[in-house]
Amino acid sequence: MRSLHRPDTGPDPAILDNHLPRVREVERRLMLRGGLSLGLLTMLTGCSPEKNHEIDAALRAISSFNDQVQARLFDPNKLAPIYPASRVLKPPRFNAYYDIQQVKPVDGASWKLELGGLIADKRPWNTQQIAALPQREIIIRHICVEGWDYIGQWSGVPLGDFLKRVGADLKARYVAFQTADNYLSSIDMATALHPQTLLATRYAGAPITDPFGYPLRLRTSTKLGFKNPKWITSMEVTNTYPSGYWEKQGFNWFSGI
Amino acid sequence: MSTASSQIAADGRRSRRAPKLHPLPVRLMHWLNACAMLMMITSGWGVYDDDPILGWLYFPDWARLGGWAASSLLWHFAAMWLLMVNGLVYLIYGFATGRFRRKLLPIRVSEFIHTVGETLRFHLAHEDLTRYNAVQKLLYLVVICAGVSQVITGFAIWKPVQLSWLTALFGGFQGARRVHFLGMSVLVGFLVVHVALAVLVPKTLWAMLTGGPRVKAQA
Numbered sequence: 001m002r003s004l005h006r007p008d009t010g011p012d013p014a015i016l017d018n019h020l021p022r023v024r025e026v027e028r029r030l031m032l033r034g035g036l037s038l039g040l041l042t043m044l045t046g047c048s049p050e051k052n053h054e055i056d057a058a059l060r061a062i063s064s065f066n067d068q069v070q071a072r073l074f075d076p077n078k079l080a081p082i083y084p085a086s087r088v089l090k091p092p093r094f095n096a097y098y099d100i101q102q103v104k105p106v107d108g109a110s111w112k113l114e115l116g117g118l119i120a121d122k123r124p125w126n127t128q129q130i131a132a133l134p135q136r137e138i139i140i141r142h143i144c145v146e147g148w149d150y151i152g153q154w155s156g157v158p159l160g161d162f163l164k165r166v167g168a169d170l171k172a173r174y175v176a177f178q179t180a181d182n183y184l185s186s187i188d189m190a191t192a193l194h195p196q197t198l199l200a201t202r203y204a205g206a207p208i209t210d211p212f213g214y215p216l217r218l219r220t221s222t223k224l225g226f227k228n229p230k231w232i233t234s235m236e237v238t239n240t241y242p243s244g245y246w247e248k249q250g251f252n253w254f255s256g257i
Numbered sequence: 258m259s260t261a262s263s264q265i266a267a268d269g270r271r272s273r274r275a276p277k278l279h280p281l282p283v284r285l286m287h288w289l290n291a292c293a294m295l296m297m298i299t300s301g302w303g304v305y306d307d308d309p310i311l312g313w314l315y316f317p318d319w320a321r322l323g324g325w326a327a328s329s330l331l332w333h334f335a336a337m338w339l340l341m342v343n344g345l346v347y348l349i350y351g352f353a354t355g356r357f358r359r360k361l362l363p364i365r366v367s368e369f370i371h372t373v374g375e376t377l378r379f380h381l382a383h384e385d386l387t388r389y390n391a392v393q394k395l396l397y398l399v400v401i402c403a404g405v406s407q408v409i410t411g412f413a414i415w416k417p418v419q420l421s422w423l424t425a426l427f428g429g430f431q432g433a434r435r436v437h438f439l440g441m442s443v444l445v446g447f448l449v450v451h452v453a454l455a456v457l458v459p460k461t462l463w464a465m466l467t468g469g470p471r472v473k474a475q476a
Contacts (some may be wrong), residue, residue: 059331066334073419080418081425141430143417146326147308149430222418250327252334256419 023131058248067254074256076190083139089150090204092142094211095225099244105210106180106231113216117176117236120167127164127215130201133157133165138196143257144225145246154219156200160193168237176242177218180231186242187220187227188254196221199232224255274358278387278469282350287465289343290404296322296336297407301441303329310438341408348405364394386464387472396447403443410437 102215112124137155163170170193176186191197197220201208208214213230220228226246236242247253275457302316303323309315323329351357369391376392389397409423413433417424427433457464463469 059328059335062335062338063331073416075419078419078421081421141417143430145330145475147304147310147434240425246327251330252330 005220028250056250063155063250063252066252070254070256071188071190072190074190074222078222080140080196080257083141083151085139085153085186085204087151088139088153088204091209092152092203092212093144093148093150095144096230097183098181100211103179103211106214106233111215111233113232114234115166115236116234118169118172119163119237122166127201130157130199130216132203134161134196135202136195137202138198138219138221140219140221142225142228145251145255152219153204154198154200155199155202156193156216156219158195159199159218159220160195162199163192163237172237173239174237174242176236176238177229177232178234178236179229180233183226183229183231183245184242185218185229185244186253187218187223189237191220191222191256194220194222222256224257226251227255275471275473278464284465284468285346285357286350289339289457290347293336293340293343294404294418294448296332296443297340298445298448300329300332300336304333305438310435333371336409337408340404344404344408348401360389361394361398364391364398366391386461386469391414396450400444400447400451403440403447407437407440407444412438413437 035090091194096103108127112126113130114124115122117217135155136158137153139151139153141149142152143149159175163175168175170189172189174188175192176184176188178184187197197218200213200219201215203209203212208217213232216232217230218228227244244253299320299322303321304326307326308316308323321329322332353357372390372392394449410427410433412420413424414430414437417430424430424433427436455465
């Protein structure tokens with residue numbers, strides 16, 4: 001399935017190929033400039049992780065403390081505001097650690113959801129089996145750590161129901177996800193069991209399209225956007241801190257909203 | 258022995274009768290707040306640049322705390338503890354000791370207009386450090402409110418689901434972001450004037466470091 005954001009008619013794709021070296025050059029220059037012109041305060045305090053390990057370690061320690069504070073602030077019964085279908089953005093806004101053109105579609109027919117860790121029944125699931133489970137729809141606000149937001153209409157299997165069905169250890173601390181684009185992500189068990197946390201398969205009444213996570217993605221109302229992995233291929237229940245793609249680079253792990 | 262202890266007691270009475278203009282706790286909290294505010298503002302600019310509210314406004318690299326968004330966020334969510342704890346202690350202190358009431362009230366409109374007129378004619382009256390003019394009173398009151406507002410809108414942005422009622426009060430997530438940005442603008446505006454005047458009248462800066470002249474205890 002082709003990317004939804006790619007127009008039917010558009011410029012000759014060769015333009016991109018022809019200009020790719022120059023685009024790369026611009027990006028490289030920005031990186032160089034950014035690296036050279038770190039701010040005055042930045043220099044004084046040495047915030048750049050690779051430059052001052054002590055300050056970086058201290059900041060990350062406070063971030064871990066903030067994880068605990070947020071876990072305390074999290075109310076498992078507090079539902080996020082929901083919105084009318086008229087306010088749903090179609091298609092949703094794309095975001096990943098690469099551009100939409102680089103999305104590699106997943107083949108739904110051969111796709112499987114693998115299960116691991118503290119789960120009694122680890123048999124993998126295919127798309128038909130997941131579609132046969134009781135579904136739930138939520139219209140919720142997606143908030144990105146960058147600051148933008150939109151309202152989306154997601155449906156799928158509540159993750160809590162699914163975890164109970166496969167005999168997961170609900171007292172375990174984490175649920176971790178691996179994806180087709182190698183984007184490690186993980187959430188706390190309390191959030192996994194929240195009624196507005198879905199293994200989402202549909203958006204605005206139709207199957208989720210390729211750029212947004214077909215055939216299966218996570219959608220939770222109580223976390224920032226980057227905590228919602230797309231193109232999920234495996235799920236693990238564990239007591240070992242799994243971290244995540246952006247968390248390893250310094251973003252806060254809990255990132256509850 | 259008895260002479261020495263009565264001397265200490267007398268000193269104690271004297272310092273109780275005549276405290277300094279800026280007692281030690283005030284000076285300590287002032288400079289802790291200055292550090293926290295600078296860190297919050299400059300790291301906030303780093304967070305802002307990821308998705309600017311005003312399309313034409315980006316903060317330059319050199320002005321931002323944190324080399325990129327993740328780093329700025331780490332700073333922002335670390336410095337917030339210093340800002341909140343120090344700010345809370347300051348508010349309790351200000352109310353409990355009556356310093357706010359003594360220093361910042363009353364603000365009279367006539368006095369305010371008079372001071373603005375004098376200032377426009379470059380008659381900066383800072384002879385008496387122990388009394389704030391009406392403009393100073395208003396500015397300090399506004400900046401304290403802006404600081405409190407930043408913490409409240411900060412919570413509305415941080416927890417728009419857990420504190421959805423608070424976020425709704427500001428017209429939703431983007432509304433809370435805008436008010437948070439506005440609060441920052443007020444604080445930066447204050448900072449420019451405040452620092453400029455401290456440089457123009459250096460004895461005010463000196464007073465905030467050493468405590469300044471002793472003042473008669475006021476009711």
